[in-house]
Amino acid sequence: VAPALAAGNAVILKPSTSTPGTACLLAQALLDAGVPAGLLSVLHGGGDVVRPLLDDQRVRFFAFTGSTDVGRKIQAAAGLRRTQMELGSIAFTVLCADARLDAALPKAVNAGYRKAGQVCTSIQMLLVHRSLIEVVEERLAAMVAALKYGDPRDPHTFVGPMISEAEAVRVEGWIADAIAKGARRLAGGARHDAVLPPTLLTDIDPSMKVGCCEIFGPVMCLLPFDDIGEAIARINATPYGLATGIFTNDLAVAFKMARKLDVGGVHINETSSSRVDLMPYGGSKDSGFGREGPRYAIHEMTEERLISITA
Known part of the structure; x- marks a missing residue:
């Protein structure tokens, strides 16, 4: 959420139905810290509430953490729009x-x-x-x-x-x-x-x-x-x-x-679970693609453009 806001995006946060309260606490903390009203929304519900977002072309980027099966469905619906997937693992x-x-x-x-x-x-x-x-x-x-x-x-x-x-x-x-x-x-x-x-x-x-x-x-x-x-x-x-x-x-x-x-x-000399948030974090194969970590997530959520000038 924070990298998306830092990159200048409005954010819709859809938490798991098993942990709805955590997302509300996070959103309230961000609003209390000064995030402008309207830039962050929390959407509760099951998969049915996600379908309208996947169908809405105004939503330009999807970041998903969850199972590989659900990630495949989101990627199929997103089409050519960009995604970042943090999926399953052994x-x-x-x-x-x-x-x-x-x-x-x-x-x-x-x-x-x-x-x-x-x-x-x-x-x-x-x-x-x-x-x-x-x-x-x-x-x-x-x-x-x-x-x-x-x-x-x-x-x-x-x-x-x-x-x-x-x-x-x-x-x-x-x-x-x-x-x-x-x-x-x-x-x-x-x-x-x-x-x-x-x-x-x-x-x-x-x-x-x-x-x-x-x-x-x-x-x-x-x-x-x-x-x-x-x-x-x-x-x-x-x-x-x-x-x-x-x-x-x-x-x-x-x-x-x-x-x-x-x-x-x-x-x-560390375990698979070693992580510092500054690191680029993400997988390959059925574990997904794209990278988390503030610097890398901001880049994922930024649309690069070229402007050239000829004098």
């Missing part, structure tokens, strides 16, 4: 053989389970060099089991409820599907309404929902790899390409991976 972080586990594992736990895993770049797949897999399984299982979950009003709670009970039920079903197909649960437990305990799985394969679809919940999967080529191939095999983290002390290895990974961002 985010990987890689622990190479020389990774410093004392630094990497706490970051991985934070990136996998903060906001109950409901972040596009939350670690879904933690690729671990086979020489480290046993120690990582043991240490991560203990760390994840120690996370406090439940009431978000408790300042000690790290994993709160998911956005709805229906979403928690969905993820619970995916976990059950994985276990039925041979996955092992190293940490986790029973769901309570919309609260799903932080879950750590291993022995994952692509036939499982958790192995091929975006989970968007407090679940992290461990996968061993033997060499860098295998790790690169595993990451590039998904239809998504938002961000990847790599933990290694060998910059040659890190940059080799960065050059070959088909993702929007690579974070060396």
Whole structure:
């Protein structure tokens, strides 16, 4: 919203039906800060309220954050008008053989389970060099089991409820599907309404929902790899390409991976969820296109023109 206003645009903000209050608070804060009346509107409702905007040629730009399926529909309706899409993801972080586990594992736990895993770049797949897999399984299982979950009003709670009970039920079903197909649960437990305990799985394969679809919940999967080529191939095999983290002390290895990974961002000795707002943020493939971050978003939302003069 702020980059769009900074670029000189009027803005219509359409929030998710699951979180309408947040958009109202943001709009009120901007109005209180001096944004002129009429430049910012908040539109509530389901997909039916978006259709008139997509049909109205006065709307010249659409920025969407959400699922890949909905993003495709918006892009099809927008036609030749410009869009910026931040869509789905299966985010990987890689622990190479020389990774410093004392630094990497706490970051991985934070990136996998903060906001109950409901972040596009939350670690879904933690690729671990086979020489480290046993120690990582043991240490991560203990760390994840120690996370406090439940009431978000408790300042000690790290994993709160998911956005709805229906979403928690969905993820619970995916976990059950994985276990039925041979996955092992190293940490986790029973769901309570919309609260799903932080879950750590291993022995994952692509036939499982958790192995091929975006989970968007407090679940992290461990996968061993033997060499860098295998790790690169595993990451590039998904239809998504938002961000990847790599933990290694060998910059040659890190940059080799960065050059070959088909993702929007690579974070060396950080997780896939590392982000500073000044960075250009966005993906490739089914994760969308265009870049966020103030400078880059302003450019996305600006129509460049050339004016030349001949004396």
